[in-house]
Amino acid sequence: MARIVAGVATSHIPAVGAAWDNGKTADPYWQPVFKGFERSKEWIAELKPDVCIVAYNDHMSAFSLEIVPTFAVGCAAEFPISDEGWGPRKVPPVKGHPELASHIVQSVILDEFDLTIVNRMEVDHGLTVPLTLMFGQPSEWPCPVVPIAVNVVVYPVPTGNRCWMLGKAIRKAVESFDQDLRVVVFGTGGMSHQLQGPRAGLINREFDTRFLDNLTKDPRALVNISHLEYLREAGSEAIELVMWLIMRGALDDRVREIYRFYHVPASNTALGHIIFENTRR
Amino acid sequence: MSLPKEYDDLPGTIVFDADRARQGYHLNMFCMSMMKPENRAAFKADERAYLDRWPMSEAQKQVILKRDWNGMLEQGGNIYFTAKLAATDGLSFQQIAAKMAGATQEEYARMMIKGGRSIEGNRSKSELKSRG
Numbered sequence: 001m002a003r004i005v006a007g008v009a010t011s012h013i014p015a016v017g018a019a020w021d022n023g024k025t026a027d028p029y030w031q032p033v034f035k036g037f038e039r040s041k042e043w044i045a046e047l048k049p050d051v052c053i054v055a056y057n058d059h060m061s062a063f064s065l066e067i068v069p070t071f072a073v074g075c076a077a078e079f080p081i082s083d084e085g086w087g088p089r090k091v092p093p094v095k096g097h098p099e100l101a102s103h104i105v106q107s108v109i110l111d112e113f114d115l116t117i118v119n120r121m122e123v124d125h126g127l128t129v130p131l132t133l134m135f136g137q138p139s140e141w142p143c144p145v146v147p148i149a150v151n152v153v154v155y156p157v158p159t160g161n162r163c164w165m166l167g168k169a170i171r172k173a174v175e176s177f178d179q180d181l182r183v184v185v186f187g188t189g190g191m192s193h194q195l196q197g198p199r200a201g202l203i204n205r206e207f208d209t210r211f212l213d214n215l216t217k218d219p220r221a222l223v224n225i226s227h228l229e230y231l232r233e234a235g236s237e238a239i240e241l242v243m244w245l246i247m248r249g250a251l252d253d254r255v256r257e258i259y260r261f262y263h264v265p266a267s268n269t270a271l272g273h274i275i276f277e278n279t280r281r
Numbered sequence: 282m283s284l285p286k287e288y289d290d291l292p293g294t295i296v297f298d299a300d301r302a303r304q305g306y307h308l309n310m311f312c313m314s315m316m317k318p319e320n321r322a323a324f325k326a327d328e329r330a331y332l333d334r335w336p337m338s339e340a341q342k343q344v345i346l347k348r349d350w351n352g353m354l355e356q357g358g359n360i361y362f363t364a365k366l367a368a369t370d371g372l373s374f375q376q377i378a379a380k381m382a383g384a385t386q387e388e389y390a391r392m393m394i395k396g397g398r399s400i401e402g403n404r405s406k407s408e409l410k411s412r413g
Contacts, residue, residue, distance in 0.1 A: 014374065059361040064313050065302055083316050085368030153361055155288075155298035192397075196360040197351060199293030200378040201389060203397025228287050232404050236294050237360075265393035267375050 002100070002174045002181035006047060007247040007255070007276045008040070009215070010133055012056060012188040014125040015267035017089055020132050033271060036261040037133045040275060043258060044134050048142075049184040051097050053104075053170060054127055055148045055163075055246040056188040059084070061124035068154045069116035071166060073108075074123075074147035075101040082122040091128050091137070097144035100177055104146065107173035113166055123147060130188045133273075152189065152240050157227070163242045164223045167249020174250075187247030189240025191262075191272035192233075202235040203270045208262065211241065212274055216257045219248045237269075252278045292406045297359040305357020307337045308345070312362035315369045324369065350381045 019030040061082035063069065076096050081088040105117055127147055135142055148170070151157055158166075167185070174183050191211065194202040214221045223245060230239045255276040263271045288296045295301070302309075311332065314320045324331040332342045344352035345366070353363050367377045379389035382398075392398060402408060 018373075059364075060309070060313060060359070061316070065306055065309050068302075083318075085315050085321075085365040087318075153297065153359065154302050155296055194294065194398075195364075195374060195378055196354055197293045197295055197381050198383060199291075199398065199403055200382040201392055201398040202400060202403060203393075204400045205396065207400070231288055231291055231294065231296065233400060236291075236296065264396055267373070268378050268393065270397065 002177040002179055002183055003280075004171055004174055004185055004250055005049070005182045005278055005280070006184045006258075007187070007251045008044075008130075008134065008184060008274075009187040009190075009244045009247055010130050010273040011190055011266065011269060011271045012126045012129040013266045013269050013271060014084070014129065016271070017125050017129040017132055020137070021089055021091075032263055033266055036263055036271075036273065039259055040134055040261075040273065041136060043275060044184070047182075047184070050181040051100055051144050051146060051183050052186055053146045053148060053174075053183060053250075054130065054186040054188065055150055055243045056126040056130070056186070057152045057240060057243065058149045059124050059126055060153060062121045062149070065154070068151050069118075069149070070151050070158055071113065072116040072118045072121075072149040073101055073105050074118050074121050074149065075105065076119055076121060079121055079123045079127075079145075079147060081128060082124040084124055089125070089128055091132065092140045094123055094127065094131070094141060094147070095144045097146050099179075100174075100181070101146045103177050104170060104173040107176060108166070108169045111169040111172065113169055118149070121147070121149070126188060130186055148246065150243050150246070152242065155227070157239055158242060159227070160225050160242045160245050161223045163245040164219070164249040167246040167251075170246070171250040185247045185250045187244035189243050190238055191241060191270045192235050192238045193269035194235030195237050195268055197236075199235070201268060203264055204234050205264065205270065207234045208270050208272055212260060212262065212272060215244065215248055215274060216255065216276070219245070248276075251276055254279070290405045290407065292403060292408075295354045301357050301359070303357075305341075305359065307335045308341045308353065308356060308358050309362040311335045311337065311345070312358070312365045315365045321369050350377050354381075
């Protein structure tokens, strides 16, 4: 049977992808960022997951204002890379796991989550930057990915509690899948940042630190943070942190914190990253 | 009557909700069209003519032509769409963030390196006001 062995949360800042793609990883500005992921790359190379389930948000690349699904599962065999206005990133296309994705759809919808099924979808920096940070620049990604696209752009976006519950439903789905797979769940985006308007550049290190601490020790304390509190305390784009709760909800209540990294600034954003393992790897 | 929106009290922040998505539908879909190289070329060749293909208000067209990045948000734009226009202009997210914050890119980048904009005094419009 399949099982979830670990969880990874990381910001998915587009400028980090651009720095990587343009060979700027040794620049004084970017060097600390990439150094912060060296340990993570070693960890995941050693773990060798069979599949990654990645909760991320589409930044209006695959979707648009025509249709805004709250939760969408990528069921395709392959996901091409989006052109976000400056040409597609030169990274390999993302291979899917259609069987596991369809099983998740089957199980999670019957668990009363109304998912959107997506059979054709491009993926943008929200999904590819986390892969770059964790896997570097391979000629192809080392494992298939099940993308879970979450609307965090058009309000109202799903609540933290709903994301937490979705994580639990995904876990149940994975554990009822009849192949022996070791799965890592990713939550991406965040941490504190605001990209818009006169308040752009907002960072709240205290909020972020508390969020990371609680994510390890007391995640239930995070699930009822209101949209207004994210917006007010951590900036308008910090609402992406609800996707970290999908990852955390899919793990054991008690986890081992393997690694943590926090860095300000990465472009406009407080970059946060944390790795958890379930007791049974 | 629509429900009151508690987030209207946030200073310097426009929350992109379903009402704004409706108001800014064509503005945002225009930005989205910048994801195709042939559309970028057509827009760059004659911005006004390209904008006239979209059923936008004159005010919406003007904020785009003037690259008034805050104005675009006030007209129903959303940052993830307007960023595609920025990319067409060769501008990074940080460059337009600086413009929206009313700073030069250098000033803005320096603020970020020092830890970013502080939350103190920036939680609500009323907090801003009481500080004068």
